[in-house]
Amino acid sequence: MSTDVTVAQSAPGPRTGRRRLVKVLPEDARRHNKSLVLQALFPEAELSRADIARMTGLTRVTVSDLVGELAEEGLVRELGQKESKRPGKPGTLLSINPYARVLVALDLSDSETLNGALVDLSGRVLSRDAVTIGGAVGETAVTATIELAQKLVAVADRPVLGVGIGTPGMVDADGVVLHAPNRSWESVPLRERVAEALELPVLVSNDADAAARAEHSYGGRAETVLVVHVALGVGAGLFINGKLVHGHRSAAGEIGHVSIQDDGVLCACGKRGCLETFTSVPALRAQLDELTGEPTDLSQRAAILSGAGEKLSRVVAPLVAAIDFDEIVLSGPLDLLGGDLVDSVRENVRMRTRSAFRNDVPVRTTDLGEDTVLLGAAAMVLSGQLGVS
Amino acid sequence: MSTDVTVAQSAPGPRTGRRRLVKVLPEDARRHNKSLVLQALFPEAELSRADIARMTGLTRVTVSDLVGELAEEGLVRELGQKESKRPGKPGTLLSINPYARVLVALDLSDSETLNGALVDLSGRVLSRDAVTIGGAVGETAVTATIELAQKLVAVADRPVLGVGIGTPGMVDADGVVLHAPNRSWESVPLRERVAEALELPVLVSNDADAAARAEHSYGGRAETVLVVHVALGVGAGLFINGKLVHGHRSAAGEIGHVSIQDDGVLCACGKRGCLETFTSVPALRAQLDELTGEPTDLSQRAAILSGAGEKLSRVVAPLVAAIDFDEIVLSGPLDLLGGDLVDSVRENVRMRTRSAFRNDVPVRTTDLGEDTVLLGAAAMVLSGQLGVS
DNA sequence: CATAATTGTTCACTTTATTAACTTATTGTT
DNA sequence: AACAATAAGTTAATAAAGTGAACAATTATG
Structure with missing residues (x-):
């Protein structure tokens, strides 16, 4: 039986004739297991270290170690004791600290307005912003996008985990918008442009893809x-x-x-x-x-x-x-x-x-109303930076 | 950036409401990297250890170690020295030894005849066999399948890596044929049945899926x-x-x-x-x-x-x-x-x-003629047992 | 012939997760 | 109240995996 495992790694090169052969190091395995702890806690769950150990198959020792690291980063916090009717030492409940980081999410799918929001780790919208571009295209639309992102980053009172963007058009794996007729974008390296301007991790995908991701992460x-x-x-x-x-x-x-x-x-x-x-x-x-x-x-x-x-x-x-x-x-x-x-x-x-x-x-x-693309953009960052989905 | 990685592990449980959280151990990483060496050599390639190190990003030390294990298992062999026009010690060429193991592949998609073959690791058909079932269905068809597999195993003059079966009907992840009208099979645990009889690893999938796998492994x-x-x-x-x-x-x-x-x-x-x-x-x-x-x-x-x-x-x-x-x-x-x-x-x-x-x-x-399903069944075994595709 | 380049190996080291044992905390029983 | 049973979380020793540095072997080049 083989199982799919997502391991964060350096950017993949182009797909040439030969298939890519990607090594996995013990340190990649650890990154994966650390994400697993977050994944267990992600659906608003309150679990003890022992609970997570049972869910993942890792030992309590390892889970304690991983939780220790995550707590140091502020991502996971202890809530208090689990009350139980069974004998044994009661567990210490853990949860994700949704306020540990914020994400910047942009929805570029509207033709007149670029919408953006600051979102916390649980997908709650903390504040919104928008710029009216009035049908602006090409480079103007790119700089408007960057400015919107910058305004949102300026408002953040916590470390920004990254920027997620859902845009119309075809987007390749490197965040290059290959073709977006309503923006007159042809091969625009949107990810690179925004990343250079903000010095933050940036993830770009098609708006429908973002919507799909939102349903996967926050919908059904x-x-x-x-x-x-x-x-x-x-x-x-x-x-x-x-x-x-x-x-x-x-x-x-x-x-x-x-x-x-x-x-x-x-x-x-x-x-x-x-x-x-x-x-x-x-x-x-x-x-x-x-x-x-x-x-x-x-x-x-x-x-x-x-x-x-x-x-x-x-x-x-x-x-x-x-x-x-x-x-x-x-x-x-x-x-x-x-x-x-x-x-x-x-x-x-x-x-x-x-x-x-x-x-x-x-x-x-x-069920996500008008925020589907926005939430999908946020989920991209969660998935890309924390391995959570 | 996240990259997909296939890691052989124990059988997955049922998909319940919560998503499955699958840990990855360093030992899984090693299994993956070992498969990587085979993958590099799989398309009839002759490569040195250093070549493989460059392709995978692993160090020469690690590749040597992995190749050592594979050589001990007989899967990889040394061919001789690489002649080169550049300075430096010439590398030792390696290749997969296609005769190290044989696979049993069964194509059950014909209504009258069950076709089977012994296949080597490079996908070459070594010998064929078939049983005419004349429209037999139900348990009779199951035992005919088992007998065909047994006959092929008996002919093998090398260790048998496993048995791959392409069958009509819907097949679940555990190799249970959920529904195959022409065989009157309903929830037949074909994988389990054949595995018990032969005491070998058995992999079952739908015939069209097998055909798709054949194109992926041996076709385009x-x-x-x-x-x-x-x-x-x-x-x-x-x-x-x-x-x-x-x-x-x-x-x-x-x-x-x-x-x-x-x-x-x-x-x-x-x-x-x-x-x-x-x-x-x-x-x-x-x-x-x-x-x-x-x-x-x-x-x-x-x-x-x-x-x-x-x-x-x-x-x-x-x-x-x-x-x-x-x-x-x-x-x-x-x-x-x-x-x-x-x-x-x-x-x-x-x-x-x-x-x-x-x-x-x-x-x-x-391009694979009448053997598409058969070769796909073989490729299932290669993929499942060696991580090669 | 000396030098640079390249392969493959040896060795010491770091990282990762494990098992076993231990401490702590709670329930239930006598 | 004392004690056993149970469970959570930690500590310490251990095994497995990959790495970098250094080295020997081998070849081309000037």
Whole structure:
């Protein structure tokens, strides 16, 4: 049996013909085990050292040692004694100290406004900030991003663990935005730029990927989840076995331009009947704006949203069959996605994939409101810097 | 940056609400590094200890130590001196000794015949065997499988590393065949049964998954690949970032019963227009058998195969967009899949997903002939026992 | 022929986790 | 109240893993 293990290491090089061979040192094993202690405590748990030892399989001695280090760093604190009805010395309860560090999280997915927040280790938003860029693109958008991050860092009254950024566009493993049309970004080394300006660890990923990570860390905590992020376009983030899927050329999740109707309307990409021409926010608003508000229009509205859901399900159903997700989550404006649309997706996916030997996959809208991408950006930092997810 | 690392460990428990926390010991790190040496040598490479040290980042001292152990186990052998034009002591060339062990590989995907082979460490088939079961199902099929494995073990003139089995049906992580209709298997603990009978390590997976693994290990060696296995049904195996995707309930890859045409013919599963009603081997043969062989029928044949490819692409295109595979491979009877069918899949996937910012994904038929599943079964053993892939 | 370069090994050392034993603290029983 | 049983957390000795420094062996080059 082999088990996946995440070990923080130096940045990987390019993938050439030969597969990369990455050594593991005892010190990497220790970093992993230290993360394990944090992971055990992460879901607001209060556990004793002995509890953690049982959960991880490490000995009490080792756990004590690891907890000692984490306590010195301020990340873990003792809460007091565990009251119990059983004989034996009562354990000392431990928990993560959510105020030990803050994270800077940026959501760049809106076209007009860049949103940012200071977030504590438990995912609570401590303060918010935003800059209006009014459609600014290119270098201007980069400096606006840096300034927003700097303002948030200035507000922090605690050590900043790092900066997480969720941005539209394709992002590679080194945090380079390969292609983001609404920002006119082509191969912009966003991670490097922000890291140089702030002298902090910076992590960048696609906004849909961030949304997926948020669901994995703060939402249903599913290990294998598909998040469909409906905004200007339609993007997907895939978490499979607890890991984000980047794809061969960092283009995973780009489902907005799958053609699902050969005689559909012409899309900006040059193809016909792309998913985005049916189910993106602009496409939906345009259709709904034509309605007047009369009684008959109510069922018209339902028909439009159901139709969009049906179109989305043509893309989602094959994914469900092929990957067997724990759940499917829709994120974006809930006034559009909730109700008829999500119901239609659920029903149509069920119709296309139902089987006597597999339960229907749950399909729901996000519970994280408008902060999905922001929380995902925060979770990136937690995962990257502390190995917690 | 975090890097995936495979570490052999004891069998995982059930996935309950809480995530599993798996410790890593220095000894696991060593097992991993030892596998790294084998991985470096696996693609028929002849390398010196110093070469391996450079490739892995381990020191020459450590590599020497690991090579020493592997040599003692007979897995690695010295070939002689490396001739070079540069100054310095010439290195001692090492290679894997493909004859150090044999593997037993079984392909149970045919309905009439169970096929098996002895395979060496380089994937060469040393001898074959088969049993005709004539549609036998249930316990009879299990004992036939065990007998075939035993016959092959009896022929082996070297230590047997393990037994790999590719079988139709859904298979869970413990090698239990949850559901295989053509064998009438429901929750059959195939791995356990064979392991008890042979007292050898046994690894079981779905036939499409095995095919995917074969492409990953012996075919294009892509890290992220979709293999569509067309046989009695249509199944898919997904390798993502070098790891097989099992899915939430071991049902990943079950794409045969995605409905792609609402008014299609009724499928055995109860839905209409399932992919299998168009593109499985029986469905294709049935359509082709109606042709007489006259000139007009030649273009009819092309139309039938192209149509089947177009249907398949409706399922594959969303997967390509969502996961950004290195390549797509079709496996199964090449007289059906080659030519018009694969061309149609390639073209239709391209039509539905093409983008200015992503190259078209290569779509091809397997190079591994009829042995895809067999070689995948062998690769499972290599991966599971030696950490080589 | 001397020098530089390269391979592979030996040795002393650091890091990591383990087992065994011990201290401390609590419950339950006589 | 005394004592046994149980459990948590710590201390100390030990085993395993990889490293750097130094060295011997071997080759090309000027």
